Amino acid sequence: MDRAPTGIDGLDELIEGGIPRRRMVLVSGSTGTGKTIFSAQYIYRGAVDYGEPGIFVTLDERPSTIREDMLQFGWDFKALEDKGMIRIIDGTVTKVGIPSEEEYALPETGFNLDKLLVEIIKAVKEMGVKRLVVDSLPALGFKYDTEAEVRKAILKMSYVLAKTGVTSIVTTEIPENAGVYSKYGVEEYVADGLIVLRYGALGGRATRTLQVRKMRGTKHSEFVHPLEITRERGIVVYPIEEV
Ligand SMILES: Nc1ncnc2c1ncn2[C@@H]1O[C@H](COP(=O)(O)OP(=O)(O)OP(=O)(O)O)[C@@H](O)[C@H]1O
Numbered sequence: 018m019d020r021a022p023t024g025i026d027g028l029d030e031l032i033e034g035g036i037p038r039r040r041m042v043l044v045s046g047s048t049g050t051g052k053t054i055f056s057a058q059y060i061y062r063g064a065v066d067y068g069e070p071g072i073f074v075t076l077d078e079r080p081s082t083i084r085e086d087m088l089q090f091g092w093d094f095k096a097l098e099d100k101g102m103i104r105i106i107d108g109t110v111t112k113v114g115i116p117s118e119e120e121y122a123l124p125e126t127g128f129n130l131d132k133l134l135v136e137i138i139k140a141v142k143e144m145g146v147k148r149l150v151v152d153s154l155p156a157l158g159f160k161y162d163t164e165a166e167v168r169k170a171i172l173k174m175s176y177v178l179a180k181t182g183v184t185s186i187v188t189t190e191i192p193e194n195a196g197v198y199s200k201y202g203v204e205e206y207v208a209d210g211l212i213v214l215r216y217g218a219l220g221g222r223a224t225r226t227l228q229v230r231k232m233r234g235t236k237h238s239e240f241v242h243p244l245e246i247t248r249e250r251g252i253v254v255y256p257i258e259e260v
């Protein structure tokens with residue numbers, strides 16, 4: 018099977034080399050667990066290490082904040098945007114209702130999933146995009162009433178994305194210790210993979226962990242792995258033996 022290496026140290030070994038191409042993987046976690054860094058690292062390393070153009074659709078944080086924060090890890094998004102290797106699509110404007118200062122943005126009014134997909138298809142054609150991130154799914158603000166409708170919307174997204182040939186990561190938020198994997202409780206069934214990030218405090222210092230909860234077509238690790246966010250390498254995942 019053809020796979021997209023995530024570029025996250027220690028993770029590809031846990032999933033037989035990477036995410037199956039043209040699939041959609043959900044990265045789920047409560048606030049501050051590293052979902053945005055994970056996503057940005059996937060796009061950045063994809064461009065730099067594997068020469069694969071990527072799109073980062075941001076719905077939570079302004080693009081300028083992302084550029085600034087990722088520079089902390091030495092990841093120069095701006096330089097790669099200038100080279101046409103990365104495109105950040107500003108989707109935050111749909112929530113605040115004022116026009117974006119960004120070159121690529123979603124319309125500030127009347128946002129819907131179809132408009133987002135059209136924007137993505139356009140970018141795929143223009144840049145030969147191989148990787149895509151949507152951060153985050155709940156920020157799309159589904160105004161659907163039933164679980165079935167949310168499920169349908171996400172399924173549509175994964176169908177369209179698969180057709181474009183991109184391998185995608187979509188983040189979703191969950192309340193701490195909620196005992197669920199996703200916001201709507203249905204995303205994980207539709208997605209081809211589910212990676213769970215956790216932040217736990219047991220006594221002393223809080224520990225971060227990563228668990229591959231599902232990865233279709235893949236014999237993945239069955240363990241909960243320690244994770245660190247480092248200045249030098251961004252997110253690093255450790256083998257369980259080192260605990
Ligand atoms: N340069 C850095 N070095 C080490 N750790 C960092 C660095 N920058 C951020 N972090 C850690 O990462 C956390 C933020 O990660 P990130 O923004 O990816 O989380 P998130 O899951 O997307 O959260 P949110 O709910 O805000 O979207 C910070 O709270 C901090 O603990």
Ligand SMILES: [Mg+2]
Binds near residue numbers: 052053054077152
């Ligand atoms: Mg985030």
